[in-house]
Amino acid sequence: MPRIREHPILDFKWSERKKIKFTFDSEEIIGYDGDTIASALYASGKRVIRRSFKYHRPRGLFCGIGQCSSCLVKVNGIPNQKACVTPIEEGMVVESQGSIPSAERDLLSLLDALELKHGIQYEKFLGPKFLRPLYFKLFNFVLGSGNVKEEVPKVKFSEGYYPEKEVDVLVIGGGPAGICAAKASAECGARTLLVEERDRIGGELLKQTHKFFGSRRYYSGMRGFRIADVLSKELEKSGAEVMVNTLAIGYLDGKIGVCRDEREFSLVKPKCIVVSTGATERTLMFENNDLPGVMGAGGVQTLMHLYGVKPGEEALIVGSGNVGLILAYQLLQAGVEVKAVIEILPKIGGYFVHAAKIRRMGVEILTSHTIKRAVGRKEVEGAEIVKVDENLREIEGSERFIECDLICLAVGMSPNIEILRQMGCEVVYIPELGGFVAKHDENMETSRAGVFVAGDSSGIEEATTAMIEGEIAGISAALKSGKGRKEHEERREKLKMLLEEMRDNPFGERVVIGKKKMWGA
């Protein structure tokens, strides 16, 4: 798959970038400085990155941001590394795990052909007793994800207990909501720390190439990745501390455990916490939905816009919300032919302007259609789509084959609320907000005093409202921690009104209904 060499907005400056060589299953791969293992593999036409845990089905890139386990590989002898977020280095040895001899040609994929029943390990291999050790050898041969090195390394423990840092406000997640929360909190005079799992802040903004609508105060007319730059600079000025490559692993006896570079573990003891952990892309149930080439819309954007990889030649998009429609446009800009956008509902989900734009460029939008199966042996070679009736049931005989090598799922997201749940915040199910969310009030405070939410983790919406929510949550957290003045309170009231204004349109209505439901729940 070639690199994106011509793009109306982005310039990847290939000629200036250093080439880096590494091996994957003994084969030499050449990537560029800035590539991750997965982006370099994908760009070299390697789509099968691992085999599935049990049945050795081919698996490739799905989310592209380290949230799923679809692309685990062994790197320099260390197993289970996420190929999509591990930067390449010269001479790196990358191996697929558990496949014989390689991910591409795995003899154990025979197990998949047997179409074994789910949960077969509980029903078979019962006896006789003398054969059981053999069964376990067999399980071990088939299952699992890689081996550890057998050498015994020397270990030196650091002295004393885990280091601990006290702050007024801890913000978890450095997307648009988190950045704005940290900035607002720091501007109130609160000692603020922002932790971000990835190597830079910006979150989803980093891969948004389109110009934003909405409020001028929130950078309307600016492209997403530019907004990320501007916000980062503003955050720096605000005095908030930022730790990147730092994962908040959990709420542990009143403190948040954070792990930097997967090595240094420390504790943060905050007075207040803002959780802005974003959302995870959903997948859809259909045959072969795990085939390499079936990808989340966000994963496709990541490949194109962060790594300059053309994700396919011919794409099918499932879902006609704004994400699906914008993605169609972005794929066209990257030189990918978009075969169709399909939508299960009878009407298009996203903004009319986006739909009109891609239609003008010749993309067909098929409403009342869904995907029945992905077709292909080791990677997507096509998709079978089908019409649905008013009850969303498939209409027999209306199946149609679309030839494509990329299937993009733009079917919504679910809020990341794990850490909120762990903190004991009350969680309610609100479909309008994307599923399970932590119940929160207008100041973004959850049922647990001092714990706030903002952005997609408080309910799926879009970047501008995430930024406003972030500011509200940041101010609220700072005030609760004893910092901030009257003027900050006033600013928060204004922000609440602005948020209401932003949602005063047919697309914001859904969120308004959702939030009302949540308050009543």
Place this chain on the structure above:
Amino acid sequence: MEREANVLIIGGGVSGTGLAYNLAKLGVEGIVLLERNYLGSGASGRCGGGARQQWTTEENVKFMKKSIEILERLPQELKFNILFRQSGYLFLARDEEQLNLLKENVRLHRKLGVETRFLDAEEAREIVPVLNTEGILGATYNPKDGVLFPFALVWGYAKAAKRLGAKIYLHTEARGFKIENGRIKSVFTDKGEIKVKEWVVNAAGAYSKELARKAGVELPNKPYRHEIMVTEPLKLFIKPMVVDLSNGLYMTQTSRGEVIGGIGDPEEESSYNLESGHKFLYLFSRAAIRVIPILKEIRLMRQWAGLYDTTPDKNPILGPVDEVENFLQINGYSGHGLMMAPYATQLLAELIAYGKPSESIERFSIRRFREGEIKAEKAVIG
């Protein structure tokens, strides 16, 4: 839902489901089991899955020998694979005292027909090649010990019990008892009242104490949080359950490949707290990496807590109580429920079905503590 039961079991862990199965197998009818959450949602589903014969007292070694024999035949009997992998328990000693304890154990075990072997550090490394032998003075190994998948044991028992006619109700909580003339007449649940003809069994694990109190029975059990973790799944490199006697660390790998392990915290106070703590991470990671250094490169995936239902002498309570005529106890395992339940539930089922178990369970009677308390009081007065 059934409104009447001959035997009503409260608790859907390994004790409750194991008892339901053993009763049904003996032909007892009218078995009803209530679980307020889901099967194995208490300590059964939160434990490490180990089962061993390597104990320090003759009674317990014999007891566990029986239990292991049962576990060996359960997959075929239940028609459900509990994934019992008999790859042994490896106990490590780091000082003379621990070493002597292990040596004594070997003598005791051999006498009782349990084939525990004494090993030096190098021999221990043959069993676990990634072992760091530094500071290890000796070890014992018994190849018949092993690990199983705890949920599978509970599911297997429950499925087989249901096949034989037992009724199991999930998300159904026992909230109180109607007691007349020292007998439980019925149990109140959040879904209505169930009349009891014969026995009520308290198999509520760490919550047994609260439940017993509702029937006016005071148990000496205390709940203690014990934490545990799993790593990412990997090919098997720690086959046995490795136990470090110097700090109570235990770890092995599941059949799926996750390293699973925990460590006790002697400073933990009794509570129903099930939250995760950072102190566990500290204690466990240091202890585990000291034994198997390669673990430092492996990710911890999940950490959780379960409750030990601990009695003063760390042995379970089995059998009737004095205050209520038809109220049986099967609890207080003090962290060993999963491995003891296969035999304990068989004996209790025999008591219910035949009026007398095939082996006396008198030593597990709650009376032992009451007599003990009297002695203690005398000592205070004296």
